[in-house]
Amino acid sequence: MRDRDLVLSAPGKVILHGEHAVVHGKVALAVALDLRTFLRLRPCGEGRVCVRLPGVGVVRSWDTPRLQALRGGFAADFDESKSPSVEQLDTLREFAGIAAGASAPESLATLAFLYMCLAISAKYGDVPSMDILVWSELPTGAGLGSSAAYAVCLAAALLTAFGAISCPLKEGESSARWTEEELTLINSWAFQGERVIHGSPSGVDNAVGTWGGALRYQSGKITPLKRVPMLRILLTNTKVPRSTKVLVAGVKEKILKFPAIMNPVLDSIDAISQECQSVLEAMPANPSPEYYPVLEELFDINQHHLNVIGVGHPSLDRLCRVTASHGLHSKLTGAGGGGCGITLLRQDTSLLAVEAAKRDLCACGFECWETNIGAPGVTLHSFSSLNTKVLHALSES
Ligand SMILES: Nc1ncnc2c1ncn2[C@@H]1O[C@H](COP(=O)(O)OP(=O)(O)O)[C@@H](O)[C@H]1O
Numbered sequence: 248m249r250d251r252d253l254v255l256s257a258p259g260k261v262i263l264h265g266e267h268a269v270v271h272g273k274v275a276l277a278v279a280l281d282l283r284t285f286l287r288l289r290p291c292g293e294g295r296v297c298v299r300l301p302g303v304g305v306v307r308s309w310d311t312p313r314l315q316a317l318r319g320g321f322a323a324d325f326d327e328s329k330s331p332s333v334e335q336l337d338t339l340r341e342f343a344g345i346a347a348g349a350s351a352p353e354s355l356a357t358l359a360f361l362y363m364c365l366a367i368s369a370k371y372g373d374v375p376s377m378d379i380l381v382w383s384e385l386p387t388g389a390g391l392g393s394s395a396a397y398a399v400c401l402a403a404a405l406l407t408a409f410g411a412i413s414c415p416l417k418e419g420e421s422s423a424r425w426t427e428e429e430l431t432l433i434n435s436w437a438f439q440g441e442r443v444i445h446g447s448p449s450g451v452d453n454a455v456g457t458w459g460g461a462l463r464y465q466s467g468k469i470t471p472l473k474r475v476p477m478l479r480i481l482l483t484n485t486k487v488p489r490s491t492k493v494l495v496a497g498v499k500e501k502i503l504k505f506p507a508i509m510n511p512v513l514d515s516i517d518a519i520s521q522e523c524q525s526v527l528e529a530m531p532a533n534p535s536p537e538y539y540p541v542l543e544e545l546f547d548i549n550q551h552h553l554n555v556i557g558v559g560h561p562s563l564d565r566l567c568r569v570t571a572s573h574g575l576h577s578k579l580t581g582a583g584g585g586g587c588g589i590t591l592l593r594q595d596t597s598l599l600a601v602e603a604a605k606r607d608l609c610a611c612g613f614e615c616w617e618t619n620i621g622a623p624g625v626t627l628h629s630f631s632s633l634n635t636k637v638l639h640a641l642s643e644s
């Protein structure tokens with residue numbers, strides 16, 4: 248265990264195409280967002296693990312001997328390639344006083360932490376005394392991959408604290424990243440955290456949180472996009488709360504009920520992702536207008552498909568109508584059912600036009616902002632390199 252604080256961060260993501268279909272083996276295209284989750288891990292000498300998650304209202308602490316005892320009963324079963332078992336999660340729920348089936352953000356976040364901490368400990372050694380604080384720029388439960396950013400941060404911090412991976416940040420450096428091999432390990436443990444939170448995630452969100460940039464994802468295969476043009480995207484948060492776990496389960500139910508109807512829709516979403524990939528890879532860095540009509544039409548078609556598979560919401564319909572009245576095309580992103588939508592802006596969409604669309608979206612009670620995509624994946628930081636807002640959030644003790 249290091250004797251100094253660790254500070255690291257992982258980005259949220261935007262799924263351009265393929266949400267939900269990717270859970271069923273289809274292609275998704277996803278990009279890292281310039282909004283991040285930060286984690287500070289501070290060694291402490293009191294035989295306790297303290298976890299503070301202000302985003303979901305969690306302040307918990309446990310004695311390390313109690314955690315160790317709990318881990319003892321699980322050790323043989325913990326492995327990053329296996330799904331958390333029902334029995335393991337039940338035992339952790341009972342330990343943490345979480346009701347069976349509880350799906351409140353604080354319950355899932357606590358459960359994910361306990362699972363990852365004990366599973367990593369079972370493999371790499373005793374639980375050290377530590378104080379963990381997580382703070383995020385991402386809205387929680389809005390489709391921007393906050394669960395994955397949280398899981399990636401936990402995986403990277405715990406693996407580093409347990410000595411399973413190196414701490415690549417050298418004295419005097421402002422930031423550093425891990426090797427490919429270490430990132431692969433971080434990604435596989437983050438996937439376990441996502442499994443605790445989502446039930447049956449595809450793994451696309453934790454892959455983007457780990458590697459960043461823009462990638463194609465299918466059944467665990469991660470391929471960075473060959474070339475990503477400067478895409479301008481307007482993000483709108485309808486602020487309608489929803490749970491990815493519930494939405495993913497709903498889609499599965501629909502597929503089981505109407506396989507002959509739903510499977511062709513998933514195939515069509517797969518084809519949309521592939522078509523979008525070819526267009527993106529053919530676009531020059533500063534794209535001319537001719538590329539946009541196809542991208543816009545793909546957004547429209549996919550938004551209809553997502554409604555068909557049952558993950559739309561009246562707030563998202565409204566978002567699409569408002570942006571259409573400004574000649575702009577939108578679709579939901581992430582699990583849907585509320586949460587965020589993305590609107591494609593052309594390279595030459597004027598500031599005035601964007602401002603007018605934003606004004607109308609805000610008048611619906613939505614929040615929106617233009618965003619940069621292709622941010623770096625999980626990163627270690629020196630304290631001095633953090634901006635004041637992050638520094639302030641992580642300095643609270
Ligand atoms: N900053 C955070 N701190 C602790 N837990 C978090 C944080 N962000 C997200 N989570 C966990 O992730 C869950 C939200 O995940 P999910 O429903 O997949 O939505 P999304 O990933 O789109 O934000 C929350 O209920 C919480 O358990």
Ligand SMILES: C[C@@](O)(CCOP(=O)(O)O)CC(=O)O
Nearest residue numbers: 266267390392448449581582
């Ligand atoms: C719906 C899904 O495709 C993306 C979910 O993203 P989010 O949790 O809503 O950010 C699920 C998954 O890929 O695991």
Ligand SMILES: [Mg+2]
Nearest residue numbers: 392394395491
């Ligand atoms: Mg999520």
